[in-house]
Amino acid sequence: MSREQLLDQAGSRVIDLDIEGMTCASCVNRVERKLGKLGGVEASVNLPLESARVTVPADISDEQITATVAAAGYKATVRPSRFPGTMPEPTERADSGLEAGPTVGLEGDAAVGDHPGSNAAAKLRPRLIVAAVLTVPVFAISMIPALRFPDWGWVAAALALPVVAWAAWPFHRAAAINARHLASTMDTLVSIGVISAYAFSVGQLLADPRMTAHPAAEGMGSGGLYFEVASVVTTFLLLGRYLEATAKLKAGDALRALLSLGAKNATVLREGREEKIPAGQLMVGDVLLVRPGEKIGTDGMVLDGSSAVDASLVTGESVPVEVGPGSQVTGATINTSGRLLVRATRVGSETTLAQMGRLVSAAQTGKAPIARLADRISAVFVPVVLVIAALTFGAWLLAAAPAVGPDGVRAAFSAAVAVLVIACPCALGLATPVGLLAGTGRGAQLGILIKGPQVLEDTRTVDTILLDKTGTVTTGRLAVEGIEGFGTHTEAEVLGLAGAVEHASEHPIARAIAAAALAVEPGHDGAGPAAVAGFRSAPGGGVLGTVKGRLVAAGRTGWLLDNGITPSPAQQEAFAAAEDSGATAIWVAVDGEPAGIIRLRDTLKPGSRAAVDRLRRLGLRPLLLTGDNAAVAAQVAAAVGIPPQDVFAGVLPEGKVEAVKRLQAAGATVAVAGDGVNDAAALAQADLGVAMGSGADAAIEAADLTVMGNDLGHVAQAIELSRRTLSTIKANLFWAFFYNAVGIPVAALGLLNPMIAGAAMAASSVLVVANSLRLRSFGR
Structure with missing residues (x-):
């Protein structure tokens, strides 16, 4: 399930x-x-x-x-x-x-x-120091005959005992706990190998006390004693664990840095007084006073003041964003210049920063499909290795038959211990999660949120990307470009009446017309536009209302026809010419007669052309998707380098879903990039949904990837990072499998000293973590 x-x-x-x-x-x-x-x-x-x-x-x-x-x-x-x-x-x-x-x-x-990572490293440090200090003399007297003295074996046993018993205790403890539950882990292999090496050596001394009675006994090497093996293997494995712990701490640095961005305190206005409170005590509706240089305490809307807000810590965008009354601001961003009054709209777990933290944490805790193979192998890995070690010991004894001497036993024991040590599957367990830690953490720093590990697989297979025009390829901020009045209606009259009725609507076109009208005529005593009576609107159609006793309608051609208003052929020709120019044209009718046309135009985002080229270099086919007319869509497509056959124009929200389904039915693996509520269904239908973080919550919730910035280039960067993270995880898994596949047979053949096996096993884990940490430099 x-x-x-x-x-x-x-x-x-x-x-x-x-x-x-x-x-x-x-x-x-x-x-x-x-x-x-x-x-x-x-x-x-x-x-x-x-x-x-x-x-x-x-x-x-x-x-x-x-x-x-x-x-x-x-x-x-x-x-x-x-x-x-x-x-x-x-x-x-x-x-x-x-x-x-x-x-x-x-x-x-x-x-x-x-x-x-920090906790584990702190606990390992004293054990590692003790093991290293005691292992050096054990190794020296065991391997260099010139340093030996009478009964040196007992001294080596005494020095190695704290290493084997205390320094290696974490391995023994974990092995014992699992043994009580009839289970085994890599600690089982380490514990058996270390204890066996030490116990075998003590047994040799007890059986023949004379074997180290003379300094030159056994010549070079330690003969039948393996105290240096037990000590060196323990030290190398502790060193490997210590390096893993510190490296894993670095892999999680990005998420911890993200979560530490929030403001610690905020200044609120209550009953006309300023009061400084912890940011965690903010409530929705609180009015925050944010001075230049301060962090904004939580998500909110600017009530008064204007400033440039540095959102680079959250969105990855280096250019500050200008804000003023009505602008939405994000908690943890920095007010760089003017004084702002901000009403809190989201607090606690609902803030953008908290949501980012949850998304990144969920992605890091999840499991990529590619990791399932490692899970299946690890379930039987340790028992199989124990069997291989036992078979290795038996095979070496049989090879030395019929007269098995001390040399045969030593060779068999050394090969079996090497198998136990070299096979420890540390790298296998670290390959996927450490890669996710580093990749998703770096993404958080760049304003890229990867919803889960499955997304990494999806980015690899995507070959087509549908780009929503407004807010994704273009700025989404329409501006009035021109006005044409019909008959006795002047441009100022057309704009003023349209601005009054559009002021009651939240549609982007309505806001642009209302803003243009207020800029020309602020209204009576600066109080705003004229009052509107009987206001009604239709999504995607237009608005209607009575302004100063005159019935005003503004909207698309269908809206006029629905209200019984029919433009003349000449007026229709003027409207068509406006649309053919690539502008968005809006009818304005007064008292049942067309009064004029207002032309608006969206502006292309500066980096859109480069972003489309970048997507194409990633092997994706970019297509443009928009609800605007064909002329507007064609103009934008030409500006960013998308051919006419790859443009979907005049598409309603449900039509966007159908466009995705058609492409999928044709065999394409489809990504959709959008930022609006009307993109949410298409984002959910797509094989990979990419939401622009400046857009609506519904779009972000439906998406697999979220880029907190406004630049389309961030979409390409998000796909690149996801693919890089996946390739890093694959490289980690390859190394982990290859290491064990080669190391175990080499050890079983007696070609690997147990000390070298311990060093190699520790190195493999460190290598996997180090390879993952390379993701921290992505995008630099």
Whole structure:
């Protein structure tokens, strides 16, 4: 059952867990399988974040979930959420309305407010230092005969004991916990290998105390003793874990930086007085005073003042945006110049920043389809390796038959330990989630939100992209270009009457006409346009109302005809000429007779042409989709380099969905980029929906990718980043599979020293994380 189906069930909810003790892909798979056995429960476990997102039906309690995780051998705690019904919050505390939760380190001690990477690194550091300090002399006296002294083996045993017992304790503890549940993980392999090497060596000393009685005994090398193997392997694996922890911390830096952007305090006006309060206490309707240089405390609308707002931290756009009365502003953006009064429209979990955090966190916690293969392998990997190690030991003993001497036993033991150590599937468990951490985190810095891991796969297959014209390719801000009056009606009269009736509408065309009319004639005593009586409108048609006793209609040709107004042939010819020029033409009729035409024109966004070329270089076929007439569409298409046959003009919202379906039926894999409410259905129908973040919430909710900026180039950048992240994950998985596929047989053949195997295993995990961190430089 899919997550969406589960959420559709009555009472279904999503909870976030912090899980202690997971170390590899086998742990992840075990927790997911255990939770999946509960009816109606679906879980996605993230190893780097040491967390799980679980969809839970109403009849299953939090206690049942945590008990099930405990039955799998791990400890889980439910992360509290301040906002019931929302997606669980990331682990980092921020003043953006997001709640922090506890995280855990390698050994499972909760540390509230810490990131898993920093907590784990802090716990590993003393163990790593002790192991390194003691391993150096053990390695030296074991491998260099000139440094030996009488009974050096017992000294090596004493020095190696703290390394094997205390420094390697996290491996032994995790192995023991899983063994009690008849399970095994990579810690099982490490623990068995280290304990076997040490115990075998002590047994050799007890069986023959004379073997190290003389300094030159056994010549170069440690003979039948493997104290240096146990110590070096432990040290290398701890070093690998430590480097992983610090690298994973860097991979999550972007999300933590995003969530720390919110303003800590805000100045509100209450009863005529200024009052500074924590931003988390803001309520909808509060009026904020934002001075130059201050962050805007929350999402809102400008009531008074004008300024340039730097939104680069949220949208990735470097050019400040001019705002004034009526402009929408986003919390965490910076007021660069003028003094603003802003009414709060969204607070807490509803702010843009909080929504961004939830989207990024959800994407990082999710699981890409490509990772399912790793899950299936990890489920049986460790038991198979244990069997291979046992077979390797037996095969070497059989090869040395019929007289198996000390050399045969040593060779068999060394090969078996090397198999155990080289096979640890750390890299397998890190390949996908660390790549997602780095990729989605970098996207957040650029104002690109990837809704989930499945999106990465979708961007790879998309070959066609439908671009909504208004607000995506063009600015969406219409301006009156010209006016033509008929008969005795002057241009000023036509604009004034149309502006008055259009002032009651929220349509972009209406706002443009109303703004132009107010600019020419501010109204009586500056009070605004004349009053309108009997106002009515039709979506996509026009408006009608009585202004100063005169019935005024403004809109498309069909709107005039619907109201019994028929233009003359000459007037129709003038209207057609206006549309043929690429302008949007609007009829204005007064008292049942056409009074004039108003021409408006949308402006092309500066980077649209370059963005279309960039999309084409990505292997996509750009098509233009618009509700405007063919002449307007053709003009815009020519300006951005889209051929006429790739233009869909005069398309209503339901027609946009049909256009997507037609292309899909023809075999195309379709992406749609749009920003309006009327694009939401098409975004949902598309194989990949890309919403412009400056647009409507409905569009963002329906989309798979959201770009917070206004530039079409960000759409191309979002697709590039998604594809780069997917290719990084694939490279990580290839390396993890290749490493084990080559390393295990080499170790079984006795061609790999256990110490080298330990170093190689640690290096493989670090390599996977380092490869993922390259995504942090994307777009620079």
